[in-house]
Amino acid sequence: MNTIKTLKNISAYKAGASKILGKNSVIKLSSNESPFGPSQKVLDKIKKISGTTNRYPESGSVELKDSISKRYKLNKKNIFCANGSDEILGLICQLYLTKGDEVIIPNNSFLMYEIYSKINNAKIIKSKTIDYCVDTKSILNSINKKTKIIFIANPNNPTGLYLDKLSLHSFIKKIPKRIIIVLDAAYAEYLDKNDYESGMSYIKKNENIIVTRTFSKIYGLASLRLGWCYANQNIISLLDKIRGPFNVNRIAQEAGAIAVLEKNVEKKLISHNKYWLKKIKDEFNKLPLVVYDSQANFIFIRLRKGIKEKIMLNKYLLSKSLIIRTLDNYNMPECIRVTIGTEKENKILISVFKSFFKNDK
Numbered sequence: 001m002n003t004i005k006t007l008k009n010i011s012a013y014k015a016g017a018s019k020i021l022g023k024n025s026v027i028k029l030s031s032n033e034s035p036f037g038p039s040q041k042v043l044d045k046i047k048k049i050s051g052t053t054n055r056y057p058e059s060g061s062v063e064l065k066d067s068i069s070k071r072y073k074l075n076k077k078n079i080f081c082a083n084g085s086d087e088i089l090g091l092i093c094q095l096y097l098t099k100g101d102e103v104i105i106p107n108n109s110f111l112m113y114e115i116y117s118k119i120n121n122a123k124i125i126k127s128k129t130i131d132y133c134v135d136t137k138s139i140l141n142s143i144n145k146k147t148k149i150i151f152i153a154n155p156n157n158p159t160g161l162y163l164d165k166l167s168l169h170s171f172i173k174k175i176p177k178r179i180i181i182v183l184d185a186a187y188a189e190y191l192d193k194n195d196y197e198s199g200m201s202y203i204k205k206n207e208n209i210i211v212t213r214t215f216s217k218i219y220g221l222a223s224l225r226l227g228w229c230y231a232n233q234n235i236i237s238l239l240d241k242i243r244g245p246f247n248v249n250r251i252a253q254e255a256g257a258i259a260v261l262e263k264n265v266e267k268k269l270i271s272h273n274k275y276w277l278k279k280i281k282d283e284f285n286k287l288p289l290v291v292y293d294s295q296a297n298f299i300f301i302r303l304r305k306g307i308k309e310k311i312m313l314n315k316y317l318l319s320k321s322l323i324i325r326t327l328d329n330y331n332m333p334e335c336i337r338v339t340i341g342t343e344k345e346n347k348i349l350i351s352v353f354k355s356f357f358k359n360d361k
């Protein structure tokens, strides 16, 4: 059971800023959302059903699961849908954790793993990273009898760095089956690497793996709150027991059911992201910045001169109406994360960065 005492040691999640005082319009590159709205087909559907909000949604997200299973060729019984993948992360912790349990989370990873684990009274064990990359050896060395869950975001937020297929494979083989491995693939759609595997192929043979996915990124549905996971049927039925009866709203269910099947729309969005990810990295690499090889819809950057320079850069960006993510909360105060925007936004981003560093080559 949670006690108010437990919650005293937990800081609430701070989302990326979306407003600047005194500015009517801003360029928001702080939360890794898609810079585009939903597709026309999805929008038409949303408009069509917007007058039905007096009714509860269908409880089991049946059509949405049909679409997801069609798209990814998965058994529907292995799919669970929720109010954002965030909800799934919380439910997993609720399901498996109790006081005295340990959860292993790599350093510099998505903050919600820690928050949900702490809410459920678990002890957090941070594994090391090597130049911000997940170090699987350190995770393995951290395992003991109390370990219940290992979280890995692949690719990771806020770094955009990923664990390649071979490393993931040999890592999974070494994990005792009693430990739940959560592979958070929120940004999987953006990965264009032959040596990347979201982990979905492991579900059939590994009863302890859960792969989480989201509609908040490539599908442009962040505000509808929609996520899903793929796992062994036993896990799915346990999640079904503890979820709320109507955890996914109707608009999200119907929008998601269309979006996940629109492969051509997705292709265009991926190629926009691919082009600008490379372009911005190339431009930023000409500046005195350490630009990491992020593979999602954002770029992770370290300021060579550290925290003071980060503060000055951020002030300058805000003065130009640009909101990026500073990473103080992630214990990386010398780093920032910048989401890929529209063409217009990206051009402004590049030129504002260039002008900040113009005297500093």
Ligand SMILES: Cc1ncc(COP(=O)(O)O)c(C=O)c1O
Pocket: 031, 032, 083, 084, 085, 086, 087, 110, 153, 156, 157, 184, 186, 213, 214, 215, 216, 222, 225, 226, 227
């Ligand atoms: C790695 C990772 N996992 C999960 C989430 C949560 O996504 P959702 O919007 O589906 O709750 C995010 C959101 O930014 C994320 O970066």
